[in-house]
Amino acid sequence: MDQPEDTDALVRFENITYSYPYSDSRVLSDVNLKLEKGEFVLLAGPSGCGKSTLVRCLNRLVPEISGGKLSGRVIIRGKDLREEKVHKLALEVGMVFQNPETQLFSLTVEDDLAFGPENLGLPGKEILSRVEKSLKAVKLEKLRDHFIFTLSGGEKQRTAIGGNLAMEPEILVLDEPTSDLDPSGTREVLDLLRRLNAEKRITLILIEHKLDEVFELADRMLVMDEGKVILDGKPFDILCREEGKLKKLGIHPPQLIEISRLLGFNCRTSSPPYENILKRLAELLMPSTGELQPESRKEAKPKIPPALCPEESLSHVRIEKLCFRREDGSETLKNVNLDIKYGEFLALLGHNGAGKTTLAGHLMRFHKPSSGRILLNGKNISKYSTAQLSQQIGYLFQNPDSQIFMNSVFEEVRFGLKNLKIPEEEMKKRVNSALEMMELSVYRNRHPQALSRGQRQRLAVASILALEPDLLVLDEPTTGQDRGHIHKFLDKIRELNRLGKTVILISHDMELVAEYAERVIVMKQGEVLLDGPAADVFSSPEELDAAGLIPPLPARLALDLRKQGFDVPGMLTVSELKSFLRAHNVEIRD
Incomplete structure (x- = not known):
């Protein structure tokens, strides 16, 4: 070009x-x-x-x-x-990475923003001036004295951006800065970028x-x-x-554009506001009389059913009155009770710091509970050795580099099997199958660090799948991957789930959760806030908002249509919305 x-x-x-x-x-x-x-x-x-x-x-x-x-x-x-x-270009080009913790060096927010200017040898007065301006720009004035480790994911990312702004660059590059953030943290960062571009005319490049x-x-x-x-x-x-x-x-196009096109809006210069989409749907669904049936006017608040009862099917994992306190006395988990059945596909949601990863980590005994217990296959998890757990549970970390050790893709997938002393022929068969499933066969001889982050994420998953565990715990497995690979990956996970494997998916991506998870558990401040079928959970906007989450667009539209008196089921995906409209003889554009 x-x-x-x-x-x-x-x-x-x-x-x-x-x-x-x-x-x-x-x-x-x-x-x-x-x-x-x-x-x-x-x-x-x-x-x-x-x-x-x-x-x-x-x-x-x-x-x-x-x-x-x-x-x-x-x-x-x-x-x-x-x-x-490189060091001179830091004055002109700021860069914010996917994981903010890789570029936070100091104990407090204020010290971290001062780190760059101090290394330039600027006068103290100039450093203070830059720090003040940066704190104001990223709206962290009230957190200036807070320790970095106490911040939420969104606050850490804003601190990383503030540290770059203190260098006064003309260009700011952001490499997937929201990939590890919950919806509220994502909004914080994107609102900041909008203001920086509009008010300071900083050139922004956002991957x-x-x-x-x-x-x-x-x-x-x-x-x-x-x-x-x-x-x-x-x-x-x-x-x-x-x-x-x-x-x-x-x-894949954003849901807003997909739905707008379905309803006949012209989206080539801008998308219609949410209210216009809702109004168009209401007009299309209105009976020819223009009147809704009186009984359908009532707004029914969805009930969130409790977790499945033990007698309905066998428990794969049972968590009883689990509590966890850190050394500083803070409670990360508070009296968590969950019953997870064999073959379930459930999603664990919540804002950054809600306790999702801590809860999942207890399954692998990364943490010792303050009280309570976890049963795996009816046996207390404390009775399993680490080797036994690794064969029962496949655990994917948020950061794939935390579980990649070898010098080639092939050797990485082979690593766990070799430790389990799997026969050579069986080992090769499993490695090749896992690489093919994750579309990594062509990279079998490449060094893992020569792969993109999304490819390294798939490599970590391939290493887990080769061990053939019955329970998969996937902590943000789609980070850094494009939508095509995400759907291929989760389609494979769904196939494994249909073959009987239990899947626990931790994610901030509401759209994907709505498409793949059958059961959704929402956590807030170490407690279970909601637990039930995905359609019911996503029909509870007040509770989701309290947890810093936003329902997918089709779910919000369905809920608002019900408030207007329309008899609309809970819809989670654009495909479900299409099917509903076709069933009601509404003409749509594919």
């Missing part, structure tokens, strides 16, 4: 081609691109397409830190970056797989595939005109 010389552009990529060390394949291939000051650019594409590699060329992390072969030029304000060093929350913020969208920029334009235009091409790349 050649572009004419433009000396006024803030950033120019000229014929950028790059290969990682020990690899002949190109991660970037002849990229030509220009960015203007004050643009808000959304960068999308399938996992491993080169998005993160491209933006790391802006501050010379590629190739100075990564190594490898880079050809072509990156120019900022007419300055060729080949002559620049993101989840488009629902971000597509309306950006004024430009770039789509990459196989190291090249293949689409460049307005977000609405690309999402509407190029839907077929995007879906082939694993990029």
